[in-house]
Amino acid sequence: MAKKKYLTADEVLASYNKRFKGDLIEEPYKKSFVNGVKKTRFEQIFVRVKRERFIEAARHLASIDWPHHTVASGSDIGDEIEILYHFELYPESHGHGVTVTIGTRAPKSDPHFPSLSDVFPAVTPTEREKQEFLGVALDGIKDNRRLFLTHAVPVGIYPWRKDEFGPEDLVRKVHEDESGGSDGLTAIADYNPFPPGGPPIPKKKTEGGDA
Amino acid sequence: MAKAPPYPLMIGPIHPALKEPTMFKFTLEGERVLDADLQPGFNHRGIEYLGMKRNPLQVLHLTERVCGICSAAHQFVFTRAVEHAAVIQPTERADYLRVLIAELERIHSHLLWAGVAGHELGFDSVLYYTWKIREDVQDILEILTGNRVNHSYYIFGGVRRDVSDEGIAKARKILQGYKKLEDTVLNIFLSDPTIAHRTRDVGTLTYDNAIKLCACGPLTRGAGVKKDVRFSWPCAAYGDMKNDFKVVIPSDYGYPNKGDIFSQVVVRLHETFEAIRMCDWVLDNLPKGPITSEPNLSALLMAKLRMAEGEAVARVEAPRGEDIHYVRLKKGKMEIDSWKVRVPTYGNIMSWITMFKDAQIADIPIIIASIDPCIGCMDRVTVVDGDSGKEKVLGMDEIKRLADRRARGWK
Secondary structure: OOOOOOOOHHHHHHHHHHHOOOOEEEEEEEEEEEEOOOOEEEEEEEEEEOHHHHHHHHHHHHHHOOOEEEEEEEEEOOOEEEEEEEEEEOOOOOOOOEEEEEEEEEEOOOOEEEOOOOOOHHHHHHHHHHHHHHOOEEEOOOOOOOOOOOOOOOOOOOOOOOOOOOOHHHHHOOOOOOOOOOOHHHHHHOOOOOOOOOOOOOOOOOOOOOO | OOOOOOEEEEEOOOOOOOOOOOEEEEEEEOOEEEEEEEEOOOOOOOHHHHHOOOOHHHHHHHHHOOOOOOHHHHHHHHHHHHHHHHOOOOOHHHHHHHHHHHHHHHHHHHHHHHHHHHHHOOOHHHHHHHHHHHHHHHHHHHHHHOOOOOOOOEEOOEEOOOOOHHHHHHHHHHHHHHHHHHHHHHHHHHOOHHHHHHHOOOOOOOHHHHHHOOOOOHHHHHOOOOOOHHHHOOOOOHHHHOOOOOOOOHHHHOOOOOOOHHHHHHHHHHHHHHHHHHHHHHHHHOOOOOOEOOOOHHHHHHHHHOOOOEEEEEEEEEOOEEEEEEEEEOOOOOOOOEEEEEOHHHHOHHHHHHHOOOOEHHHHHHHHHHHOOOOOOOOOEEEEOOOOOOEEEEOHHHHHHHHHHHHOOOO
16 A cells, blocks of 8 residues: 655645635734643644635545544634634545644624535534524524524523623523523423524624613 | 324433533434433533633643543543643653553553443443442552542652552552453453343444544544554653554454444453453563652742743543643743643533434433443433323332333333
8 A cells, every 4th residue: 555645734835825815814824832741743734725726625634634623623713703724634644634723704694504414514503503602593404403502502602602692691591580581391291302493693783782 | 003103301400320410402203302401501610710710730630620530531631731832851760650650540440331331231240340440449549549539649740659569560450350350341341131132232333423523532432443643643651552552443353343331341341351460561561760850849830831931732542532722831821821621521422412312212211321431320200291291200210111121022
């Protein structure tokens, strides 16, 4: 069997820099660490590409080698939402693995992201989670239902938001309102296991609007 | 006679066969599973939300509570992620001790799984035997860390406790005892006709599906995919030992890489004994030196963690598969800015569903048990007749009876 050629983290970074120059949200960078007595080096890279070319960025990774998808993480970073997909290139190699994170951002006024489920079928559960936890829409997602949240968390509250759509109110009232939907027992008794539809996209409140 | 239409079968949400309450919805034709769907989230505790309200030192103890079986793995990967983000270098001795605890945890987790798998197959003697020998590794963990389950062993920059020479001697003696049991344990599981009959060609995950659906852990190695973070992206002492060990796949031990439950049994058992040899390797090569690079906790918190700016991903092979944490720290902010935890079972949801296709009702418990070692026992299953809407409840006895009949070829 021919020996497989493994790209290094620097080469993967350079290929992204070359192909997506001008469409990068920030300069891609590498982090490397050494561990143990032999000082074995292992590396990871972070690439943030504009939303319009995000699917292309994912296909670019798949064209290097079929990566192992682990999970997508997401966070509220002020006026924008950021979603990062974490992959590993060469997961079957002996010490050549490169952890690759590719991510994109969307403004809160238009929280639509392209779904990667056409490229990587394994992303569907984690994309469902991103929809319900961040109040975003993954356009083209294969399964639009909620994943983890029960209907005790009403649509319109997104636990990882740090703005007015966050769960602070709900969390504060968990022990106050025994009869409300946040009571665990009530939730299970009439629980619909497959709530239809994904979360709607929250409308941005008018500037200076009343409470 | 007209063929009966397919009907649904719900398992869960309260279901002791799972670590967390989870709901399965099966579509069945007769006893054959046509389709499966999973609804998790009944025990979602919002740990990531809690973590984003706390500083890294507080979250360290929260990470252990993510999972009761692989508590050390979560602490291991979280310390790695924060160290990467805040650029804290652990000491060499700590790198080795971290791997020692992680491998001991793998031994106890795999033995626990083996017992539960035996129980699900109606072979309870195996359960008693494996859980009896599992107590020994729990003893080592208690000697070295002070605790059996939540060890609180890892800290940013190193580990909390050093191991004494006396502790090492005791651990070596127990590990030696395990090596004598290797043949017995392998013989019980791999030569027994009942286990072979109930697990061969059941719950198969094909090689192609394992690759396409990005499965992880012993599940994917059973299908012959050599995915193991300890070798592909080796952190801590794994980088030093990666040439002395290899990824466990069934074909290296004379079994086909079929991806069925039997392959997983092969992988998990051989990994258990490989982990014992890894522990020995660590004890043989344990470097001297300090156990942490920053023993002063308030300096660690105020100077290093609070002033750190950065993000990082860390990945560690937990007993059930790859465990990954993403952490982002903001300068001047005590709390973690962003935190994402992915446990192995989450990564295997898609693969798990494909494993149920064409299985029998009696095989559902073992397929559920196959990917998740943290399981108790079957409670009951409600069968809803789609045509008449009538429900009947299959108690545990009924399911055991079905399982026994299946074992005897439906006699």
